[in-house]
Amino acid sequence: xxxxxxxxxxxxxxxxxxxxxxxxxxxxxxxxxxxxxxxxxxxxxxxxxxxxxxxxxxxxxxxxxxxxxxxxxxxxxxxxxxxxxxxxxxxxxxxxxxxxxxxxxxxxxxxxxxxxxxxxxxxxxxxxxxxxxxxxxxxxxxxxxxxxxxxxxxxxxxxxxxxxxxxxxxxxxxxxxxxxxxxxxxxxxxxxxxxxxxxxxxxxxxxxxxxxxxxxxxxxxxxxxxxxxxxxxxxxxxxxxxxxxxxxxxxxxxxxxxxxxxxxxxxxxxxxxxxxx
Amino acid sequence: xxxxxxxxxxxxxxxxxxxxxxxxxxxxxxxxxxxxxxxxxxxxxxxxxxxxxxxxxxxxxxxxxxxxxxxxxxxxxxxxxxxxxxxxxxxxxxxxxxxxxxxxxxxxxxxxxxxxxxxxxxxxxxxxxxxxxxxxxxxxxxxxxxxxxxxxxxxxxxxxxxxxxxxxxxxxxxxxxxxxxxxxxxxxxxxxxxxxxxxxxxxxxxxxxxxxxxxxxxxxxxxxxxxxxxxxxxxxxxxxxxxxxxxxxxxxxxxxxxxxxxxxxxxxxxxxxxxxx
Numbered sequence: 001x002x003x004x005x006x007x008x009x010x011x012x013x014x015x016x017x018x019x020x021x022x023x024x025x026x027x028x029x030x031x032x033x034x035x036x037x038x039x040x041x042x043x044x045x046x047x048x049x050x051x052x053x054x055x056x057x058x059x060x061x062x063x064x065x066x067x068x069x070x071x072x073x074x075x076x077x078x079x080x081x082x083x084x085x086x087x088x089x090x091x092x093x094x095x096x097x098x099x100x101x102x103x104x105x106x107x108x109x110x111x112x113x114x115x116x117x118x119x120x121x122x123x124x125x126x127x128x129x130x131x132x133x134x135x136x137x138x139x140x141x142x143x144x145x146x147x148x149x150x151x152x153x154x155x156x157x158x159x160x161x162x163x164x165x166x167x168x169x170x171x172x173x174x175x176x177x178x179x180x181x182x183x184x185x186x187x188x189x190x191x192x193x194x195x196x197x198x199x200x201x202x203x204x205x206x207x208x209x210x211x212x213x214x215x216x217x218x219x220x221x222x223x224x225x226x227x228x229x230x231x232x233x234x235x236x237x238x239x240x241x242x243x244x245x246x247x248x249x250x251x252x253x254x255x256x257x258x259x260x261x262x263x264x265x266x267x268x269x270x271x272x273x274x275x276x277x
Numbered sequence: 278x279x280x281x282x283x284x285x286x287x288x289x290x291x292x293x294x295x296x297x298x299x300x301x302x303x304x305x306x307x308x309x310x311x312x313x314x315x316x317x318x319x320x321x322x323x324x325x326x327x328x329x330x331x332x333x334x335x336x337x338x339x340x341x342x343x344x345x346x347x348x349x350x351x352x353x354x355x356x357x358x359x360x361x362x363x364x365x366x367x368x369x370x371x372x373x374x375x376x377x378x379x380x381x382x383x384x385x386x387x388x389x390x391x392x393x394x395x396x397x398x399x400x401x402x403x404x405x406x407x408x409x410x411x412x413x414x415x416x417x418x419x420x421x422x423x424x425x426x427x428x429x430x431x432x433x434x435x436x437x438x439x440x441x442x443x444x445x446x447x448x449x450x451x452x453x454x455x456x457x458x459x460x461x462x463x464x465x466x467x468x469x470x471x472x473x474x475x476x477x478x479x480x481x482x483x484x485x486x487x488x489x490x491x492x493x494x495x496x497x498x499x500x501x502x503x504x505x506x507x508x509x510x511x512x513x514x515x516x517x518x519x520x521x522x523x524x525x526x527x528x529x530x531x532x533x534x535x536x537x538x539x540x541x542x543x544x545x546x547x548x549x550x551x552x553x554x
Binding site for chain 1: 280283293296303317321327337
């Protein structure tokens with residue numbers, strides 16, 4: 001029940017109709033007795049630069065979940081961005097720190113990483129390939145770097161985007177072995193499809209699945225169906241895998257910790273959410 | 278349950294801790310299956326002029342409930358103010374009209390008027406005295422004028438405020454008999470305490486209760502206790518009366534109609550509200 005004492009988390013994006021976070025966070029807040037609420041606010045691009053600083057001046061707003069189309073723009077409005085956000089080039093979580101500065105982080109990739117770790121795979125020292133250097137691919141690459149992988153392959157058909165990501169990775173993680181330009185999955189411990197391939201019927205697979213070793217862990221970002229053609233092919237080869245929505249649910253505990261609402265697990269969130277996939 | 282399709286009513290004021298509207302509106306929305314939510318937003322005065330236009334640019338915000346300290350400032354931010362708001366000099370409800378203009382109204386006094394009417398009293402052609410020409414007194418006077426009283430007495434110890442109200446009443450209602458400067462309740466059909474007297478122990482009564490006729494209807498705005506010393510004295514004389522919270526609950530149906538959420542009654546609202554007085 002919302003009151004004047006309830007802490008508000010602004011969910012900023014446009015359009016709002018497909019927002020999922022309120023149906024995940026709010027039931028959890030209620031279950032745990034946390035007096036907080038996620039409120040969708042449909043901010044258009046032309047208003048965002050003016051709105052973000054003002055919404056943080058509201059006395060009962062403690063944070064913002066940032067989604068499309070504002071994740072990149074948010075970066076220029078922060079007083080401080082985390083390394084992960086800097087490498088991703090985007091931010092999906094903002095809060096005020098104790099001195100009132102706006103600090104931002106990026107948890108899309110953290111969700112991916114937490115999911116992999118929770119499935120018992122080691123990332124420290126591993127070799128990972130991320131195919132697709134757009135928003136979600138950059139975020140996953142940034143979080144894999146933070147998680148301590150030793151070698152990180154990045155690939156995008158659009159070279160400037162791929163090279164930009166590789167450059168930011170090298171700047172932030174000087175000892176990381178960054179390989180840009182190949183999407184051959186052979187030799188990698190973890191491979192990820194971070195392209196939209198799999199959204200539409202008849203899409204080609206994002207990489208040559210025949211060259212994925214059975215012991216390689218395979219991740220997917222497409223959420224259109226739980227088992228995409230890419231995951232089906234990898235599963236047929238015996239690979240362990242992670243579906244797209246795991247990334248979604250696994251990142252929410254990171255958000256909750258960031259905002260100071262305590263900790264939880266993706267399983268608990270899935271159990272209380274009033275949506276499913 | 279809030280989703281990205283939920284219509285948001287921004288509840289603008291500062292501080293938010295004592296806000297009551299969410300606990301009245303939101304249970305009613307839920308009961309009626311209206312996909313809308315009242316969300317407190319603690320806007321400070323220095324941010325208000327920038328924030329109000331921006332919050333109305335959010336795609337899912339359909340209106341604003343305005344409370345302290347912004348009711349007066351809101352007037353200068355509207356594209357169009359109702360006559361009631363203009364006379365009151367303040368606005369507590371804002372919406373976008375079909376062409377996107379910001380239009381404002383003032384329902385504090387409407388709540389008072391609806392309460393009186395619902396108790397079976399006639400206001401058209403009546404004589405009413407409002408003691409106190411501050412925010413709430415001005416709002417009640419404005420709504421009594423709109424309701425068609427024939428004579429309206431206004432009084433405030435601070436003459437410029439009283440004279441300002443009298444002037445606005447005369448400008449908007451040229452045939453209304455406006456009498457400023459006396460708080461003698463004799464001869465009035467309706468008398469209202471719209472001063473803060475009764476908030477503190479030992480406060481003097483706002484007018485000479487001995488001169489209130491038993492058939493006069495007596496209204497009160499102080500909500501600190503249900504039966505204030507003023508109401509107790511009037512009741513002892515046999516007067517019918519209206520308590521402060523009646524005004525609060527009676528005005529909400531007016532708000533809901535203004536925002537397009539349908540109609541209800543104060544009784545239904547009291548029944549579902551998760552607060553009581």
